[in-house]
Amino acid sequence: MPGSVITVRRDQAETLLARIYLWEIVKGCVITARHFWRNLIGYMIGRRRTFVVNWPEEKVGYSPAFRGMPVLVQMENGAERCVACGLCEKACPTDCITIFPEEVGDGIQRRPKVFDIAIDRCMFCGLCEEACPEEAIVMSRRVEVASITKEGCLWHKEDLLTPASELPIRLGHIRNGYDRSPN
Amino acid sequence: MPKGTTVLSAALDAGIHVPHYCFHPKLSIDGSCRMCLVHVEKAPKLQISCNTAATDGMVVKTDTPAVLEARKGVMELLLVNHPLDCPICDQAGECKLQEFAFQHGRGYGRTEDVRRKAPKRTEIGPRVVFDQERCILCRRCVRFTAEISGTRELAVLNMGDRSFISTYPGQPLDNPYSINTADICPVGALLSTEFHHKLRVWFLNETPGVCTSCSRGCNVNVGGYKDRVWRLTPRRNDAVNDTWMCDHGRLNIDYVNDERRARGAALRTATDGFEELPFALAIRRLADWVAEVKAQHGPQSVAVVASPQLTNEEAFLLRRLVRDVWGTSMLAVPVPMGEGDDFLVRPEKAANGRGFADLDVPGASLDQVLDECTAGRVKLLYVIGSEMLSVAGEARVRRALSGVERVVNHDILPTTISDHASLVIGGCTWAEKSGTYTNFEGRVQAIRAAISPPGGNLTEGEVFARLIASHGGASEHFDADRVLRAIAASVPAYGSVTPEAVQPGGVATGDAAQPAA
Numbered sequence: 001m002p003g004s005v006i007t008v009r010r011d012q013a014e015t016l017l018a019r020i021y022l023w024e025i026v027k028g029c030v031i032t033a034r035h036f037w038r039n040l041i042g043y044m045i046g047r048r049r050t051f052v053v054n055w056p057e058e059k060v061g062y063s064p065a066f067r068g069m070p071v072l073v074q075m076e077n078g079a080e081r082c083v084a085c086g087l088c089e090k091a092c093p094t095d096c097i098t099i100f101p102e103e104v105g106d107g108i109q110r111r112p113k114v115f116d117i118a119i120d121r122c123m124f125c126g127l128c129e130e131a132c133p134e135e136a137i138v139m140s141r142r143v144e145v146a147s148i149t150k151e152g153c154l155w156h157k158e159d160l161l162t163p164a165s166e167l168p169i170r171l172g173h174i175r176n177g178y179d180r181s182p183n
Numbered sequence: 184m185p186k187g188t189t190v191l192s193a194a195l196d197a198g199i200h201v202p203h204y205c206f207h208p209k210l211s212i213d214g215s216c217r218m219c220l221v222h223v224e225k226a227p228k229l230q231i232s233c234n235t236a237a238t239d240g241m242v243v244k245t246d247t248p249a250v251l252e253a254r255k256g257v258m259e260l261l262l263v264n265h266p267l268d269c270p271i272c273d274q275a276g277e278c279k280l281q282e283f284a285f286q287h288g289r290g291y292g293r294t295e296d297v298r299r300k301a302p303k304r305t306e307i308g309p310r311v312v313f314d315q316e317r318c319i320l321c322r323r324c325v326r327f328t329a330e331i332s333g334t335r336e337l338a339v340l341n342m343g344d345r346s347f348i349s350t351y352p353g354q355p356l357d358n359p360y361s362i363n364t365a366d367i368c369p370v371g372a373l374l375s376t377e378f379h380h381k382l383r384v385w386f387l388n389e390t391p392g393v394c395t396s397c398s399r400g401c402n403v404n405v406g407g408y409k410d411r412v413w414r415l416t417p418r419r420n421d422a423v424n425d426t427w428m429c430d431h432g433r434l435n436i437d438y439v440n441d442e443r444r445a446r447g448a449a450l451r452t453a454t455d456g457f458e459e460l461p462f463a464l465a466i467r468r469l470a471d472w473v474a475e476v477k478a479q480h481g482p483q484s485v486a487v488v489a490s491p492q493l494t495n496e497e498a499f500l501l502r503r504l505v506r507d508v509w510g511t512s513m514l515a516v517p518v519p520m521g522e523g524d525d526f527l528v529r530p531e532k533a534a535n536g537r538g539f540a541d542l543d544v545p546g547a548s549l550d551q552v553l554d555e556c557t558a559g560r561v562k563l564l565y566v567i568g569s570e571m572l573s574v575a576g577e578a579r580v581r582r583a584l585s586g587v588e589r590v591v592n593h594d595i596l597p598t599t600i601s602d603h604a605s606l607v608i609g610g611c612t613w614a615e616k617s618g619t620y621t622n623f624e625g626r627v628q629a630i631r632a633a634i635s636p637p638g639g640n641l642t643e644g645e646v647f648a649r650l651i652a653s654h655g656g657a658s659e660h661f662d663a664d665r666v667l668r669a670i671a672a673s674v675p676a677y678g679s680v681t682p683e684a685v686q687p688g689g690v691a692t693g694d695a696a697q698p699a700a
Contacts, residue, residue, distance in 0.1 A: 110380045
């Protein structure tokens with residue numbers, strides 16, 4: 001009931017039943033068991049009243065504005081769009097991006113030699129995507145990136161490269177949001 | 184204010200900001216960029232302040248609406264053909280065009296024409312690349328090669344909006360000071376090949392320091408990031424290097440970032456391998472060896488060869504350790520000699536030979552030490568640095584080392600000396616320690632640690648302090664400032680040298696303290 005306030009009086013002497021504590025445990029077990037059975041029976045007869053997603057077998061759909069982990073956009077020729085300008089590295093509030101550039105071919109263009117994202121530090125804020133002048137780093141829809149090692153949390157350039165064809169929703173969304181093309 | 188001072192110089196000295204591109208304090212006046220326009224009272228039009236002499240009673244205004252509008256106009260014209268490639272331009276972050284476009288520009292372009300196309304990368308010299316699209320024709324580089332290096336490789340060819348900077352055919356920009364043109368270039372047109380596409384400059388921590396490649400001691404900014412030194416750039420000091428430095432000194436940083444740098448300390452095992460051991464044990468071991476050798480063969484059987492790249496503070500502690508605590512006079516400080524020139528480069532290829540001499544550190548010549556080693560009279564040789572290899576030659580050093588029972592090598596890289604060593608202690612470079620150097624004319628200048636040493640190496644000063652402590656001396660950590668005060672108290676010539684006084688331009692001692700005749 002919104003707005004109702006329960007005042008907890010810890011200084012009041014508790015009843016004997018509460019002090020024995022066993023009865024309270026039984027009460028808690030009954031509540032849990034009631035939810036379990038209700039959910040299981042509902043699942044078997046196909047009429048569930050509790051909202052449950054059986055992850056990872058079931059997944060929910062995300063909105064177009066959803067921000068998963070940042071990835072690097074790969075062009076059709078396999079190269080990255082990134083020119084290693086370092087603006088995302090500078091914009092990143094958690095300092096999780098590390099870039100070292102290198103020259104490409106004729107020495108005019110450049111690309112990242114090292115592009116590492118410490119995904120355990122990333123907070124999925126999307127400022128890197130907003131800073132990027134090349135639409136080269138975008139927030140994917142990928143969130144299941146947990147790892148049990150520190151090394152597993154460090155994503156290198158090869159791991160981050162994602163073909164542009166796999167990112168149509170987000171690319172469309174940011175073109176609506178902060179388009180950098182003239183006019 | 185001396186006669187002939189320009190309005191711009193006077194304004195800059197007074198701390199008044201007047202934007203400018205072509206003006207440089209160490210070059211002649213060009214007046215080509217038109218960015219420094221100011222309002223001079225009673226003058227019919229705006230004047231360029233870089234080429235207007237300041238006179239008594241002159242009234243100059245730098246922020247009238249007409250001046251601001253003129254700056255906007257100049258910026259707009261400079262930007263008409265400037266490429267929009269700041270994200271991949273190495274100058275971005277320290278670019279005057281960016282800064283002034285931000286401060287004085289309009290914020291948007293009014294032209295619809297396609298920007299001019301020009302060669303994006305010309306190797307105009309072995310160490311400098313040129314991007315013609317970015318050039319704003321301020322001619323600083325042309326004046327540098329004409330007035331400072333005197334080599335005259337660069338010129339402006341063609342006229343009007345077709346003009347461009349170029350070298351003469353068959354004459355690349357290849358003088359010992361060529362990268363200075365990249366420094367003075369206000370935009371990203373001239374860039375150092377070495378630093379090209381290496382790192383965004385805003386990630387660099389610029390620590391004021393001193394170049395150690397010769398005894399001139401050019402003032403530099405040490406650009407450190409992620410425990411690497413990425414570049415050196417000259418820092419203005421009119422008493423030493425103006426705003427210049429030589430290419431060799433600037434590029435002589437690879438050994439700092441070398442993968443093979445000695446990390447920690449290692450002891451040679453019976454099977455001729457090396458076994459790592461903590462610094463405390465290595466220092467204890469060296470102290471024990473010295474005590475043992477001294478007891479058996481007398482103090483003169485212990486010899487030390489020290490590097491003239493050590494700071495004054497370290498030299499002072501080394502003198503106390505070797506001459507007073509160990510009691511041996513066999514302490515040589517070989518200074519490598521090379522070519523000098525009549526501008527900045529000095530023949531002594533070490534930072535602190537003068538400091539070692541001023542503090543009276545050397546007690547013997549390298550020849551004496553090596554001869555004693557070859558004759559087998561030296562039982563323990565403690566080598567700091569590897570300068571003796573280039574001074575005496577590999578063969579002679581190898582012969583001398585094979586006559587010594589125990590060689591202790593305290594260095595940053597593996598060399599012939601560490602091949603012979605029983606104990607190897609990893610050292611620190613100038614980028615990793617604080618202290619002072621004395622340049623060839625006696626100017627004491629400070630360096631500060633820009634990066635942390637590899638493998639947790641102790642600085643040489645800390646090792647010397649702990650060695651003194653393990654021989655029963657006062658146990659205290661190495662603090663460069665405290666040692667410098669001790670030097671000032673005990674060396675008369677360094678009486679005025681205090682940690683506060685050496686920042687930022689250094690303190691003159693000896694001949695340098697005398698006014699120029």
